[in-house]
Amino acid sequence: xxxxxxxxxxxxxxxxxxxxxxxxxxxxxxxxxxxxxxxxxxxxxxxxxxxxxxxxxxxxxxxxxxxxxxxxxxxxxxxxxxxxxxxxxxxxxxxxxx
Amino acid sequence: xxxxxxxxxxxxxxxxxxxxxxxxxxxxxxxxxxxxxxxxxxxxxxxxxxxxxxxxxxxxxxxxxxxxxxxxxxxxxxxxxxxxxxxxxxxxxxxxxxxxxxxxxxxxxxxxxxxxxxxxxxxxxxxxxxxxxxxxxxxxxxxxxxxxxxxxxxxxxxxxxxxxxxxxxxxxxxxxxxxxxxxxxxxxxxxxxxxxxxxxxxxxxxxxxxxxxxxxxxxxxxxx
Numbered sequence: 001x002x003x004x005x006x007x008x009x010x011x012x013x014x015x016x017x018x019x020x021x022x023x024x025x026x027x028x029x030x031x032x033x034x035x036x037x038x039x040x041x042x043x044x045x046x047x048x049x050x051x052x053x054x055x056x057x058x059x060x061x062x063x064x065x066x067x068x069x070x071x072x073x074x075x076x077x078x079x080x081x082x083x084x085x086x087x088x089x090x091x092x093x094x095x096x097x098x
Numbered sequence: 099x100x101x102x103x104x105x106x107x108x109x110x111x112x113x114x115x116x117x118x119x120x121x122x123x124x125x126x127x128x129x130x131x132x133x134x135x136x137x138x139x140x141x142x143x144x145x146x147x148x149x150x151x152x153x154x155x156x157x158x159x160x161x162x163x164x165x166x167x168x169x170x171x172x173x174x175x176x177x178x179x180x181x182x183x184x185x186x187x188x189x190x191x192x193x194x195x196x197x198x199x200x201x202x203x204x205x206x207x208x209x210x211x212x213x214x215x216x217x218x219x220x221x222x223x224x225x226x227x228x229x230x231x232x233x234x235x236x237x238x239x240x241x242x243x244x245x246x247x248x249x250x251x252x253x254x255x256x257x258x259x260x261x262x263x264x265x266x267x268x269x270x271x272x273x274x275x276x277x278x279x280x281x282x283x284x285x286x287x288x289x290x291x292x293x294x295x296x297x298x299x300x301x302x303x304x305x306x307x308x309x310x311x312x313x314x315x316x317x318x319x320x321x322x
Contacts, residue, residue: 025105030182033109037180040314041108069176076181091102 007097014059015090019044019052024087027079035075061086109182111241116175117306122163124299129159131293138276178314219284220260227256230295248302259291
């Protein structure tokens, strides 16, 4: 098998899904961001966004922290070390295969 | 891949989504030019011209503006489009090289101006104009298309101020003690440009804030 074809086969499928790719790319550039920010930037509805975040959390890519801003509940999200490494690997792999 | 790169840039562009960066910088410059004007018109031995006045003024102004911006973000922005905590920027080698190159360029320009007796005020004003326009274009205008008009306006403003006649640029400080100490044309040009820059930033930031409040809505409930 050609190395380029091999690279496509090795792409991280969790990150490769467009919705999750958006979330991971947005979180990669920041320390933390809240749910509302991701909702605003990705234009996804709450349900879809929640399900993508849940999947990323299960894979250990995203850290979810429930907190309060004053009296308002707030969900803070950040990429874990695994999430950052996987995203960097994904970008490298994509560049290689293209 | 460009789309992914665009997403990586989004949080940086979000910083001024409510015009707060421009408003903060505009207030800072307006405060600074006001201080400059007051200290020039006050007596030379007054409190405005003591060596400690400017650092205290800048410290107070900066503190007020930083906390003011935080309050603005907390009251409007985070409730409408969410909270973002930025990663600490790393000192990049390219930034260091650019800084050294800029310092060398400034030094060479200064030497050329002295040797050939060129109108240094005109040159400095165009240099300042280019610098402010470039930093504005990189930091703010690339996020919002209509702000390129503001960037062009800043450059045109610098050239216009540099071309103003001496009597007009020195009008703000003529008859003050600073007229005897400083080059009045240079001092006046810099004052006028900074005041113009502050006014343009406040106007642009105000428009951004107005548009932001108009285009986004405050849910008021929990964020998930």
